[in-house]
Amino acid sequence: MKHLLSIEDLDRPAIERIVTQAxxxxxxxxxxxxxxxALRGRMVLNLFYEASTRTRSSFELAAKRLSADxxxxxxxxxxxxxxxxxxxxxxxxxxHKPDAIVLRTPWAGAAELxxxxxxxxxxxxxxxxxxxxxxxxxxVYTLRRRLGQIDGASIWIVGDVAHxxxxxxxxxxxxxxxxxxxxAGPPTLIPRGIEQLGCDVRFTLDQLDSADIxxxxxxxxxxxxxxxxxxLREYAGCYQINGRRLSPxxxxxxxxxxxxxxxxxxxxxxxxxxxxxxxxxAGVVVRMAVLxxxxxxxxxxxxxxxRSQLADAAAAVATGQxx
Amino acid sequence: xxxxxxxxIGLQRPAELLLREVRVLDPRAGIDAVHDVRISxxxxxxxxxxxxxxxxxxxxLIEGHGRLALLPAFFDPHVHLRTPGQEHKEDLAxxxxxxxxxxxxxxxxxxxxxxVLDSAPLLRSLRDAAAREARISVGFLAAITxxxxxxxxxxxxxxxxxxxxxxSDDGRPVHSAGMLRKALQYQRxxxxxxxxxxxxxxLSRGGSMNEGAVSAAxxxxxxxxxxxxxxxxxxxxxxxxxxxxxxxxxLSCAASVDxxxxxKARGFRVSAEVTPHHLLLTDEExxxxxxxxxxxxxxxxxxxxxxxxxxLRAGIIDCVATxxxxxxxxxxxxxxxxxxxxxxxxETAFAALHTGLVLPGVMPLEMLVTRMTAGAGLFELPTPxxxxxxxxxxxxxxxxxxxxxxxxxxxSRSENCCFGxxxxxxxxxxxxxxxAEAHRRLELAGAGAA
Numbered sequence: 001m002k003h004l005l006s007i008e009d010l011d012r013p014a015i016e017r018i019v020t021q022a023x024x025x026x027x028x029x030x031x032x033x034x035x036x037x038a039l040r041g042r043m044v045l046n047l048f049y050e051a052s053t054r055t056r057s058s059f060e061l062a063a064k065r066l067s068a069d070x071x072x073x074x075x076x077x078x079x080x081x082x083x084x085x086x087x088x089x090x091x092x093x094x095x096h097k098p099d100a101i102v103l104r105t106p107w108a109g110a111a112e113l114x115x116x117x118x119x120x121x122x123x124x125x126x127x128x129x130x131x132x133x134x135x136x137x138x139x140v141y142t143l144r145r146r147l148g149q150i151d152g153a154s155i156w157i158v159g160d161v162a163h164x165x166x167x168x169x170x171x172x173x174x175x176x177x178x179x180x181x182x183x184a185g186p187p188t189l190i191p192r193g194i195e196q197l198g199c200d201v202r203f204t205l206d207q208l209d210s211a212d213i214x215x216x217x218x219x220x221x222x223x224x225x226x227x228x229x230x231x232l233r234e235y236a237g238c239y240q241i242n243g244r245r246l247s248p249x250x251x252x253x254x255x256x257x258x259x260x261x262x263x264x265x266x267x268x269x270x271x272x273x274x275x276x277x278x279x280x281x282a283g284v285v286v287r288m289a290v291l292x293x294x295x296x297x298x299x300x301x302x303x304x305x306x307r308s309q310l311a312d313a314a315a316a317v318a319t320g321q322x323x
Numbered sequence: 324x325x326x327x328x329x330x331x332i333g334l335q336r337p338a339e340l341l342l343r344e345v346r347v348l349d350p351r352a353g354i355d356a357v358h359d360v361r362i363s364x365x366x367x368x369x370x371x372x373x374x375x376x377x378x379x380x381x382x383x384l385i386e387g388h389g390r391l392a393l394l395p396a397f398f399d400p401h402v403h404l405r406t407p408g409q410e411h412k413e414d415l416a417x418x419x420x421x422x423x424x425x426x427x428x429x430x431x432x433x434x435x436x437x438x439v440l441d442s443a444p445l446l447r448s449l450r451d452a453a454a455r456e457a458r459i460s461v462g463f464l465a466a467i468t469x470x471x472x473x474x475x476x477x478x479x480x481x482x483x484x485x486x487x488x489x490x491s492d493d494g495r496p497v498h499s500a501g502m503l504r505k506a507l508q509y510q511r512x513x514x515x516x517x518x519x520x521x522x523x524x525x526l527s528r529g530g531s532m533n534e535g536a537v538s539a540a541x542x543x544x545x546x547x548x549x550x551x552x553x554x555x556x557x558x559x560x561x562x563x564x565x566x567x568x569x570x571x572x573x574l575s576c577a578a579s580v581d582x583x584x585x586x587k588a589r590g591f592r593v594s595a596e597v598t599p600h601h602l603l604l605t606d607e608e609x610x611x612x613x614x615x616x617x618x619x620x621x622x623x624x625x626x627x628x629x630x631x632x633x634x635l636r637a638g639i640i641d642c643v644a645t646x647x648x649x650x651x652x653x654x655x656x657x658x659x660x661x662x663x664x665x666x667x668x669x670e671t672a673f674a675a676l677h678t679g680l681v682l683p684g685v686m687p688l689e690m691l692v693t694r695m696t697a698g699a700g701l702f703e704l705p706t707p708x709x710x711x712x713x714x715x716x717x718x719x720x721x722x723x724x725x726x727x728x729x730x731x732x733x734x735s736r737s738e739n740c741c742f743g744x745x746x747x748x749x750x751x752x753x754x755x756x757x758x759a760e761a762h763r764r765l766e767l768a769g770a771g772a773a
Binding site for chain 2: 113165
């Protein structure tokens with residue numbers, strides 16, 4: 001595996017391999033010294049065109065626990081604001097020879113585009129409303145830890161599917177792992193044609209009780225000004241996951257950050273059925289597994305073009321491969 | 324001013340040619356047979372049985388061997404030559420060179436330039452520039468509303484006096500029905516076809532591609548086809564009410580074809596065009612998020628594509644237009660949602676349609692030639708004919724030649740062609756426009772000469 005651009009590119013064995021590797025790394029997080037030398041001397045560049053605290057820090061922590069060097073590059077306050085194109089920014093930063101670039105942008109397909117411009121491994125940390133593959137992987141990890149397996153589970157993804165990259169990646173990932181996916185939300189926020197991904201579509205939560213797992217999506221307040229829904233109050237009335245709607249046999253997931261009182265009531269967010277903090281925890285180990293898969297596991301031969309043999313040799317020495 | 328006088332072409336030397344044993348195909352002249360054709364002083368002077376005309380000393384001889392086809396040169400009523408203001412994408416010289424390379428002898432340039440072509444002095448200077456630089460005939464549409472802003476009519480009568488062939492706000496719709504109605508009323512005074520880009524921005528806003536399974540899967544905002552078809556229906560009704568002459572640009576969906584068919588059945592004076600890309604490609608092409616596949620209107624579904632083909636065959640859609648829309652490489656080398664809309668099309672139109680429609684038997688070659696030349700008549704211009712005493716506006720095509728689109732580079736200044744890198748069959752070798760040579764492929768020189 002050279003890049004992680006979308007869940008679409010991963011078959012079930014690839015998803016299971018990453019999740020299994022993450023389970024091994026989970027043990028590291030419980031140690032007093034939470035660090036292994038797997039990626040010593042490697043450089044991971046976080047290139048973020050959107051504000052993101054949790055995803056960026058999760059990747060940063062993952063890279064550091066693998067002993068990689070981390071450089072964070074945020075688009076605000078940078079050359080990007082001076083009008084530099086994505087391509088020029090990537091080419092400029094590539095001069096520092098990062099081994100991996102973790103990329104978050106508001107544009108669909110940006111990660112794939114960047115993968116053609118440089119030799120680094122590209123990790124898509126969210127490209128517009130398209131995909132967020134590491135979120136899907138950490139959700140699969142969380143469910144597998146909790147349930148053992150996902151095969152045959154009924155998963156309902158509820159809320160603003162139209163603007164959600166999480167929904168798109170998870171519809172694909174959950175189905176690949178054998179789950180049955182239903183999406184539910186206001187008709188204005190369910191994209192026409194989404195059922196062709198293989199999921200069922202509902203506009204009410206009347207049948208929610210049939211779900212084993214309820215995955216609530218964040219309802220962004222700016223959708224109101226764009227009149228996707230008449231009011232947050234009405235939205236909450238129709239689609240909020242609360243004690244009345246959530247059955248005791250169901251697990252509750254959410255990609256965060258939670259809008260309490262909108263898509264979730266406080267009582268269910270804090271209930272033992274909610275695995276929201278487990279998802280956050282899973283983020284670090286799953287991203288460790290992804291970086292490990294891209295930079296250590298599958299990199300026997302040095303495929304990096306434009307790098308001198310001397311640099312490769314130095315890298316090999318640094319990672320102990322010549323020892 | 325006659326319609327012909329509204330077209331501008333640079334001065335070039337009249338052709339002296341003998342084309343021997345070429346398949347002459349001109350549906351309007353009722354010819355499809357192998358002939359010898361002599362062109363002297365830019366005019367077709369002899370049209371005889373094969374191998375009966377002997378070569379003169381002063382003329383070039385091209386042997387067709389019955390394989391090369393001589394067609395009336397094509398006409399494109401919808402191109403963007405980007406001049407003035409965006410010459411880094413295209414200019415009058417490169418744009419008309421690209422047109423000639425595609426077998427076109429006449430094009431109509433859209434007014435969404437920078438500044439917008441909305442005043443008589445600007446039109447005058449553009450026509451002067453075309454008289455110096457254009458290899459083929461160029462006509463100009465002026466804007467319907469000032470700055471394409473939809474709020475105030477341009478000085479349509481004065482623009483017509485300066486040679487505007489008609490009017491369009493292409494790139495944008497005339498959103499206000501009231502504003503469009505005034506323009507239609509004003510047409511009674513000044514004439515000139517109104518060419519309409521149909522799109523309801525309240526439905527298309529936020530979209531970068533066709534709405535459907537592909538947009539849902541990619542998470543890219545979708546433009547529903549009703550954004551176009553509802554506006555076609557509205558404006559057809561307005562045209563009928565005012566008995567005005569309107570031309571619908573780049574139809575992209577089945578519902579728009581139905582709306583045009585309905586307007587024609589009622590006797591309204593409407594016509595319509597369709598692009599090669601809407602006839603040959605669907606929104607499945609967008610899955611790879613290749614920005615060359617981003618255009619306005621967007622590529623639509625297979626059902627829409629079939630309806631467009633059927634509409635063109637039935638004559639509900641009158642002609643092919645490329646909507647040649649060049650953009651610089653760095654403008655297209657960005658994520659899909661950020662990229663500007665448009666594909667180039669002049670250099671590939673005939674070969675792509677020949678490969679995609681004629682060879683599989685969807686449409687006979689005569690019909691394709693008819694639809695690729697019909698645009699002239701819609702704008703009150705004469706259509707070139709292959710007949711004695713006619714000024715030669717013809718294109719010589721090798722119908723068997725296979726090539727990869729763009730393999731030798733492009734004549735256009737831009738390379739954002741949705742057919743780039745595709746194998747095509749049917750290559751334009753020579754184009755004469757207004758009696759003068761406008762394009763020649765190198766391999767032709769010598770190859771056929773005696």
